[in-house]
Amino acid sequence: MDKQLSQAIHLRNIGSLKESNQMFMQLVKTHPNDANIQYQCAWSLDVLGEEAEAVPYYERAIELGLPDEDLAGAYLGLGSTYRTLGAYEQSRQIFEKALAVFPENNAIACFYAMTLYNLQEYERAMGILLKALADTSSDRYIHDYKKAIVYYSDKLHKVWR
Numbered sequence: 001m002d003k004q005l006s007q008a009i010h011l012r013n014i015g016s017l018k019e020s021n022q023m024f025m026q027l028v029k030t031h032p033n034d035a036n037i038q039y040q041c042a043w044s045l046d047v048l049g050e051e052a053e054a055v056p057y058y059e060r061a062i063e064l065g066l067p068d069e070d071l072a073g074a075y076l077g078l079g080s081t082y083r084t085l086g087a088y089e090q091s092r093q094i095f096e097k098a099l100a101v102f103p104e105n106n107a108i109a110c111f112y113a114m115t116l117y118n119l120q121e122y123e124r125a126m127g128i129l130l131k132a133l134a135d136t137s138s139d140r141y142i143h144d145y146k147k148a149i150v151y152y153s154d155k156l157h158k159v160w161r
Contacts, residue, residue: 001031017048035064039074051081072102076111083115091115106132127153
């Protein structure tokens with residue numbers, strides 16, 4: 001199994017997406033309780049543009065349990081997939097669960113902000129993105145104004161008179 005899994009991942013990495021997906025689909029059939037195989041299969045469906053088909057595999061991978069790095073990736077993949085399918089409330093719920101487990105993961109936060117944008121929660125989405133920018137940017141100018149950016153990130157509609 002490990003050799004087949006490595007081969008399927010390799011094929012995906014070199015762009016042989018359909019062949020890779022066929023291998024993952026076979027692996028899922030023979031190892032239905034392997035969380036990593038479920039996750040890799042979901043990922044392979046996502047890169048093929050088959051987002052709706054990826055959902056149950058992401059859900060099963062999360063349910064079975066994954067190591068933290070893969071769990072963060074599965075949450076991000078599932079939340080993003082729900083968002084691209086227009087299931088914004090489901091996306092929100094997944095990202096909120098993910099951020100409860102991985103509060104420092106700025107990639108999850110940015111995808112969550114996209115969902116909030118789709119839910120027309122523009123100020124909250126902007127605030128999350130501004131904080132992520134301030135916390136992660138190596139840009140000298142952003143760094144110079146980091147305190148102000150963070151301060152204003154949750155006060156975008158406030159007017160001082």
